[in-house]
Amino acid sequence: MSYALTHLRDLLAPGFDDILDVRSPGEFADDHIPGALNLPVLDDAERALVGTIYKQESAFRARKVGGALVAKRAGANIEACLLDKPGSYRPLVYCWRGGMRSGAFATILRQVGWRAETLEGGYKSFRRAVISLLYAPPDEAPPLLERLVVLDGNTGTAKTELLRRMATRGAQVLDLEGLARHRGSLFGALASGQPSQKSFDTEIAMQLVAFDPHRPVLVEAESSRIGHLAVPGVIWALMRQAPRIRVGAGLAHRGAYLAQAYADLAADRDRLSETIGLLRPYHPAERILGWHALAAAGQMADLARELVLHHYDPKYARQRSRDVQPELGSLELSGFDDAALEAAAQDIMELAEQSPARLSPR
Structure with missing residues (x-):
C-alpha cells in the first residue's frame, strides 16, 4: 500500500x-x-x-x-x-x-x-x-508568504536575537541564518559547519507550509547566499519585494554586542586572522594591518567597531541605495540589555501586523 x-x-x-x-x-x-x-x-x-x-x-x-x-x-x-x-x-x-x-x-x-x-x-x-515550492519559475510559483516582512539593519543591531525573541512570543519567524548554521557575514562561519543545500531547502520548505498564511512572517535581511548556501529563488524574490522594518543602534553599542556575539571567533585567533586577511582586496594595507593588531591585542570591541565603520556600514549603504521596498517603520535601540531587546521585539511585532497582504511573484 x-x-x-x-x-x-x-x-x-x-x-x-x-x-x-x-x-x-x-x-x-x-x-x-x-x-x-x-x-x-x-x-x-x-x-x-x-x-x-x-x-x-x-x-x-x-x-x-x-x-x-x-x-x-x-x-x-x-x-x-x-x-x-x-x-x-x-x-x-x-x-x-x-x-x-x-x-x-x-x-x-x-x-x-x-x-x-x-x-x-x-x-x-x-x-x-x-x-x-522554492524554485518554481515566477509565473508558476505557488502562493507563499503573503505577508512577508524583512527585518533590516546594519551589522551589530541584534537582528537575529530580536527574531529569536519574537519567535518565543509567538511570531512567525523564518530564521534563515539559524537554518543555514551561519551568521551571514564573512566572519559568520560556525564550527558545526553548514548543512547541504538540499537539507537547507527542506527545512525552509517545511517551515513555510506550517505557517499561517494570514499572519506576518518575519525574516532577516540577507544577501542571496548565506555562507556556501543559496537562498531559494522564490524566497529571495519575495524578500526583494517585501516591506521592511529598520532597526538601528549606536556604533559603540554595536561594537560591544558583536564582540560578545562572535566570541567563538575571537577565541580562535588563527581563524580570525585568516578571515581578516580575506578583506585585503577591499581595503588599504595599513588598515588591514591595524585590524590584525587589534585582533592580536584582544581588543575585539574596537576591532568590531572598525570593521563596522569601514567595511560593513558602507557595504549596506551601497545596497540600500538600490532598495525599492516600502518601509513599515524603524526604531533605534538604546542598548542591548534584556529590557531594551524585549521592548524592541514587541515594537517590531506591532509594526509587522501593519503589513498588507500581497501576491507572490507570479
Whole structure:
C-alpha cells in the first residue's frame, strides 16, 4: 500500500506513527524528511556494491545480492528498533524512489502485522515537492508568504536575537541564518559547519507550509547566499519585494554586542586572522594591518567597531541605495540589555501586523 504525497502539508499530520527512511546513512545525511528515523537496509558500501553489480554485470544479479542484504538488515532493524511497537503500529517507509528497498522492508513489516505504507515515488517525490515550492519559475510559483516582512539593519543591531525573541512570543519567524548554521557575514562561519543545500531547502520548505498564511512572517535581511548556501529563488524574490522594518543602534553599542556575539571567533585567533586577511582586496594595507593588531591585542570591541565603520556600514549603504521596498517603520535601540531587546521585539511585532497582504511573484 502506498501513500501519495500531494503537498508538503500532507507530512505535517499524516497519521503515521513514524516515518522510516531506509536509505543509506550517506543519503540520509545529505537530506531527509524532517523527523524521519534512519533504518538503512543497505549501508553506503553495500549500496555502492549493488550499483556496481547492476552496471557491470546484470540487473538480476544486483537484485539477488541486494535482496539478500536487505533481508538481513531488515531483520536487524526490527530487532534493534521496532520490537516494542504495538500491533497498531503504522509507519510510512521510503527509500530513494519508492522501489525495492522501501517495498521489501514494508512487506516484511506487514507480514509481522504492522500497517506499513510506502511513500509513492520515495524521497524523489518529496524533493520534487520542495523544488516546486522554492524554485518554481515566477509565473508558476505557488502562493507563499503573503505577508512577508524583512527585518533590516546594519551589522551589530541584534537582528537575529530580536527574531529569536519574537519567535518565543509567538511570531512567525523564518530564521534563515539559524537554518543555514551561519551568521551571514564573512566572519559568520560556525564550527558545526553548514548543512547541504538540499537539507537547507527542506527545512525552509517545511517551515513555510506550517505557517499561517494570514499572519506576518518575519525574516532577516540577507544577501542571496548565506555562507556556501543559496537562498531559494522564490524566497529571495519575495524578500526583494517585501516591506521592511529598520532597526538601528549606536556604533559603540554595536561594537560591544558583536564582540560578545562572535566570541567563538575571537577565541580562535588563527581563524580570525585568516578571515581578516580575506578583506585585503577591499581595503588599504595599513588598515588591514591595524585590524590584525587589534585582533592580536584582544581588543575585539574596537576591532568590531572598525570593521563596522569601514567595511560593513558602507557595504549596506551601497545596497540600500538600490532598495525599492516600502518601509513599515524603524526604531533605534538604546542598548542591548534584556529590557531594551524585549521592548524592541514587541515594537517590531506591532509594526509587522501593519503589513498588507500581497501576491507572490507570479
